[in-house]
Amino acid sequence: MTSMDIPTLAAPTLAQPRRQSEWGLWVERHRVLLVLAILAILPVALPYPALAINILIYGLFATGFNLLFGYTGLLSLGHAALFGAGAYGCGIAVAALGLPWFVAIAAGIALAIFVAAVIGGLAIRTKGVYFSMVTLALAQCLYFIFYQWTSVTGGESGLRGVAVTKIGVEPLRIDLLDPYQKYYFFLVFVAVALAAFSRILQSPFGSVIEGIRENENRARASGYSLDWMKWMSFVLSGAFCGLAGALNAIHLGIVSIETLFYTTSGTVVMTVLLGGMGTFFGPIVGAALFLSLEDITSNWTSHWQLIAGLIFIVCVRFFPKGVWGSALARFRS
Amino acid sequence: MTDDIVLNAEHVTLRYGKFVALGDISVAFKTGELTSIIGPNGAGKSSFFNVISGARVPTEGKIVFEGRDITGLPQHRYVHAGISKSFQITNIFPQLSTHENVRIAAQATVAGKNFWSKRSKLVETGEAADRLLEEVGLGGAGHRNAAELAHGQQRALEIAMALACSPRLLLMDEPTAGMSPEETKNMVQLIERLSASRTVVLVEHKMKMVLGISQRVIVLHHGELLADGTPDDVRNDPEVKRVYLGQRKQ
Numbered sequence: 001m002t003s004m005d006i007p008t009l010a011a012p013t014l015a016q017p018r019r020q021s022e023w024g025l026w027v028e029r030h031r032v033l034l035v036l037a038i039l040a041i042l043p044v045a046l047p048y049p050a051l052a053i054n055i056l057i058y059g060l061f062a063t064g065f066n067l068l069f070g071y072t073g074l075l076s077l078g079h080a081a082l083f084g085a086g087a088y089g090c091g092i093a094v095a096a097l098g099l100p101w102f103v104a105i106a107a108g109i110a111l112a113i114f115v116a117a118v119i120g121g122l123a124i125r126t127k128g129v130y131f132s133m134v135t136l137a138l139a140q141c142l143y144f145i146f147y148q149w150t151s152v153t154g155g156e157s158g159l160r161g162v163a164v165t166k167i168g169v170e171p172l173r174i175d176l177l178d179p180y181q182k183y184y185f186f187l188v189f190v191a192v193a194l195a196a197f198s199r200i201l202q203s204p205f206g207s208v209i210e211g212i213r214e215n216e217n218r219a220r221a222s223g224y225s226l227d228w229m230k231w232m233s234f235v236l237s238g239a240f241c242g243l244a245g246a247l248n249a250i251h252l253g254i255v256s257i258e259t260l261f262y263t264t265s266g267t268v269v270m271t272v273l274l275g276g277m278g279t280f281f282g283p284i285v286g287a288a289l290f291l292s293l294e295d296i297t298s299n300w301t302s303h304w305q306l307i308a309g310l311i312f313i314v315c316v317r318f319f320p321k322g323v324w325g326s327a328l329a330r331f332r333s
Numbered sequence: 334m335t336d337d338i339v340l341n342a343e344h345v346t347l348r349y350g351k352f353v354a355l356g357d358i359s360v361a362f363k364t365g366e367l368t369s370i371i372g373p374n375g376a377g378k379s380s381f382f383n384v385i386s387g388a389r390v391p392t393e394g395k396i397v398f399e400g401r402d403i404t405g406l407p408q409h410r411y412v413h414a415g416i417s418k419s420f421q422i423t424n425i426f427p428q429l430s431t432h433e434n435v436r437i438a439a440q441a442t443v444a445g446k447n448f449w450s451k452r453s454k455l456v457e458t459g460e461a462a463d464r465l466l467e468e469v470g471l472g473g474a475g476h477r478n479a480a481e482l483a484h485g486q487q488r489a490l491e492i493a494m495a496l497a498c499s500p501r502l503l504l505m506d507e508p509t510a511g512m513s514p515e516e517t518k519n520m521v522q523l524i525e526r527l528s529a530s531r532t533v534v535l536v537e538h539k540m541k542m543v544l545g546i547s548q549r550v551i552v553l554h555h556g557e558l559l560a561d562g563t564p565d566d567v568r569n570d571p572e573v574k575r576v577y578l579g580q581r582k583q
Contacts, residue, residue, distance in 0.1 A: 223412030223441030
C-alpha cells in the first residue's frame with residue numbers, strides 16, 4: 001500500500017529534517033511549555049521583578065519581529081511603529097477614552113495590525129536593503145505624526161495617565177502595583193501569544209515563509225504569491241509586537257514618544273541577532289541578555305550603550321547564529 | 334480539434350527595446366508529447382521558455398492553456414492553472430530538508446495561505462512528497478538538508494518539486510546543465526520515465542540528447558522558428574544543419 005501506515009511520514013516535518021534525537025524532538029514538541037516554565041520562575045530567579053517584566057515584554061516584541069526577520073527573511077527597520085502603535089492604541093483607549101483594560105489591549109493590537117498592514121503593504125513592493133529603508137522611513141513618518149499630534153498623543157512629553165492598577169477577573173483581584181502580580185498577569189498574555197506563535201510556525205504558512213527566506217524564486221515558482229505571504233507575515237508580526245506594546249503601556253503607565261523612535265527598531269534587531277534569529281526561544285534569550293546587560297552596565301556608567309555595543313560585536317563575531325542559535329546548533333550536531 | 338492541444342503560443346513576440354528576442358512565434362503543444370526546443374546560444378530559447386512559463390509577459394501575442402487565455406497572469410497563478418517548471422540554475426530551499434522542499438511545493442495548491450492548521454495534519458502532502466522523491470530517485474534522502482545533496486540530486490529534487498503540484502504541463506529549462514556525463518545519463522532516463530505519462534516541454538542546447546528522447550523538436554534561431562517536426566525531420570533539415578554545423582566550424 002502507500003506510505004499511510006508508516007507513522008514517521010505523517011510526523012511534523014519541522015522536526016523531521018534536522019535528523020534530531022528523541023530528546024531534540026521532545027524539546028521541539030513541548031517548546032511552548034518549556035519556555036513558559038522558564039518564564040514562570042524568571043521573577044524569582046532575577047534580582048528584581050521589574051527586570052523580568054521588561055524581559056517578558058521585549059521578549060514578546062522580539063518574538064513578533066522574529067517572524068518577519070528570522071523566519072521570512074525580511075529585515076524591517078520600522079518595527080518601532082508596530083510596538084509603538086500597540087502602546088499608543090492601548091494608552092489612548094485607557095487615558096483618553098476611559099475604556100476597560102481588555103478593550104484597550106485589543107485596541108492596541110488592532111492599531112498595530114492596521115499600521116503593519118499599511119507599512120507592510122507598501123514595503124513588500126521593494127526588496128533587500130530597500131525594504132529596510134522603506135520600513136524605516138514609514139516608521140519615522142508615524143513617529144513625526146505622533147510627535148506633532150499633541151492633542152491625542154501628548155506629543156513630546158508622552159502620553160500620560162495610562163492608569164491600569166487594579167484588575168478584577170472574577171474571582172481574582174489583581175493588583176498591578178505589585179510587580180509579581182503584574183508579571184504573572186502579563187505572562188498569561190505572553191503564554192497565549194507564544195502558543196499562537198508556535199502554531200503559526202507549524203502551519204502550512206509557517207513552512208512557506210521559511211521557503212521564501214530560503215529562495216524567493218522557488219517559492220513563487222511553486223505557486224505562492226510572494227506579496228500575499230510577505231504581507232501576511234508582516235501583519236501577523238504586527239499583532240505580536242502590538243500586544244507587547246500594549247502591555248508595555250500598562251506596565252509603565254505612560255507611553256513615551258521614544259517608543260516610536262527608530263532606536264526602538266534598532267534595539268529589537270540587536271535583541272534577535274543576539275539571541276538567535278529564526279529560533280523559537282532565541283528572541284527571549286536575546287531580550288534577557290540585552291536587558292541584563294543594560295541593567296548591569298548602566299550601574300557603572302552612563303555610557304552603557306558603548307559597553308553593550310562592544311559585547312554585541314563580540315557575540316556576533318563568535319556566535320553568528322546568536323547565543324541560543326549557536327547552542328542549538330551544537331546541541332543538534 | 335483543440336482537445337489534444339495543451340498549450341498554444343499564438344503569435345508570441347518579445348521585444349527588449351528595439352531588440353527582438355522573439356519574433357511572431359506560434360507553436361501548439363500536444364498533450365502527452367515530449368517536445369524539445371533547441372537552438373544555438375542566443376536563439377531565444379530562454380525567452381520563449383520565460384514567456385510560456387509566465388516569467389515574462391510577451392510584448393504581443395497570447396498564451397492559451399487548455400483553451401484559457403493566461404497571458405499576463407502573475408507567475409504563481411500559472412502553477413494553479415496547471416503549468417509547472419524547473420529552472421536552468423538549481424532553485425531549491427537549501428536549508429530545509431529534501432522532504433520539506435517537496436512538501437512545501439505540494440502544499441501550494443492545497444493550503445498555502447493557511448496559518449492556523451497544523452501542517453502535520455496534511456498527511457497527503459507529506460505522502461505526495463515521499464512518492465515524488467521515490468519517483469526521481471531520492472527515496473532515502475528525505476531527511477537530508479537540500480544543500481547537502483550532490484548537484485545531480487539537487488536537479489532531481491527540483492524536478493520533484495516541479496511535479497508536486499500535479500501539473501498538466503511540465504516545463505524544463507536545460508535540465509542537464511552543468512551535469513557530469515553520468516548525471517546526464519540518469520537525468521535523461523528520468524525525463525524519459527516522466528514523459529511517459531506527462532506532457533513535457535524541454536529547452537536544451539544539447540541537440541544529440543534531445544533528438545534521442547523527443548517526439549517533436551522545435552528549432553529556434555535568432556528569435557524565429559527555424560524548424561518544427563520529428564527528430565528525423567529536424568536532423569535532415571538543411572537549414573538546421575547550416576545553423577548548427579556552420580556555427581561550429583567557424
